[in-house]
Amino acid sequence: MFAPFAPGTVHHPLTAPVGPLTPATEVGLRYPTRLNAMALHPGAIAEDRHLVYDAGEVVFSVARFHHVRVRRRGPGAGLALHPSVARPDLVAHAARIMCAALGVPCDLEVAVESDPLPVHAGFGSSSSLIAAVAAAVNHLYGRPVDRADLLPYLTANHGEEHGSLPGMLTPVQCIGGSAASGLYPGGVQVVAGRGTVVLAVDVPEHLSLVIGVPRGREEQPTDALMAAEIAHFDRFRATGERWSPTIAFRMLHEAMPAALRGDLGPLGSLVFDYRFRMGSIENCSFSYPGLTGLARELEPLWDEKAVTVLSLSSVGPAFFALTGDPDRCAARFAELDMEVVRARPHNGTYEETGFTR
Structure with a gap:
């Protein structure tokens, strides 16, 4: 499998055009988590193509949220994470790869609070956290990266805390459902190859x-x-x-x-x-x-x-x-x-x- 890497490493640069930057001073948002019901092509989960996986999936968006606040800092101030951030390597990775996509210095302050969910139990807590922070940075600058381009960018640059190597990330298959759950409306979504949402519909209220x-x-x-x-x-x-x-x-x-x-x-x-x-x-x-x-x-x-x-x-x-x-x-x-x-x-x-x- 692909080797461990430092937070902020961009393996697949954004190739889509970036719209005009209209930066705000500060933004806050809440981003849903997800449940992954199934893969469309489970064999593709086992392919290592430099962090690109075309397995597809069916996801249900869940009203358990990451609450993110991002504030711009002065030029050259660098990236600062609030002391309460529980998973700093993932938050730093998300902020840095999003700034790289926008072509701006990562002079930001980021705070995150997450609704309680077990880690490594199937909730996509890692990938949804990365998506939440990246979406907040994109929103701070006026959403210059379209969601259809942001989704595959995040999946192709995904990583999670290594475990045995503190401060490093390890590659983990990312198909796109966690990011899609917050970028596209609909309580159930079908994500096909290369992080493409092909169905997004509401879940009936009685369920x-x-x-x-x-x-x-x-x-x-x-x-x-x-x-x-x-x-x-x-x-x-x-x-x-x-x-x-x-x-x-x-x-x-x-x-x-x-x-x-x-x-x-x-x-x-x-x-x-x-x-x-x-x-x-x-x-x-x-x-x-x-x-x-x-x-x-x-x-x-x-x-x-x-x-x-x-x-x-x-x-x-x-x-x-x-x-x-x-x-x-x-x-x-x-x-x-x-x-x-x-x-x-x-x-x-x-x-x-x-x-x-």
Whole structure:
């Protein structure tokens, strides 16, 4: 896999034109997180093409937010992070690569507060944090980089804290769902190759999200998780070779047309089959020792039609349900000794808060 790198390293420069810069003094915004329901081409997750991954994904935008404030500093003052920033390497990386894209000095002060979410559990907390800070810097300068260009730029320059090498980032596959969830409206989105949003629709108001995270799980550093995932890459490739044509057909001709009509049922059926019937959960079993057994215990929620969507998020170990019966799902997660998180889908984009241009 690609070697560790320093925060702020730009592997793939922005090639799209940048619009006029109209800088403000200060801006604040809140940026949603996401749940990753499935990949469209799981075999592409196992390809290392210098941080470019065309696996595609289905994501649900979640009303759990990163709250970002960015203020311009004087010329030559450099980048300053508020002392409360919990993940400084990621925040610095996001600010620096966005300034590089804009062609401006990184003379900024950045503060971030994030709604509580478990790290390395499938919520995309790292990639959504990078997207949130980058979007805030772009917003500070009048949004000169179009969202359709910003999305693939962020995915092709993604990294997460290394773990064994403090102050360094390690490459992790980034497909684009975390950035898309804040840049495009719609509580459910389909992101295809090269970070291209091909569907973005609202989640109906009567449905909510219930998320379950196994208690007592051992939180592992990124480099250890990546090593475990690499050992399963043959499984990802085999799943992609066998099922990607079926996934593509059902997505294009069943799930997407129905979703555009407000019916998420066919999408939920495809997600369930991908996770529970096509081998995805087995492929992701490295993330938690009891993952496959836990999946079997949750499967009755689908059989009993208690959910519209039931899925692992990313490689887990968090599972989630999109449901009209959240109490029933929460009770089942709790019975299985899972920490329960309830959340609303977020049908909008990121939102400016606290400061006006």
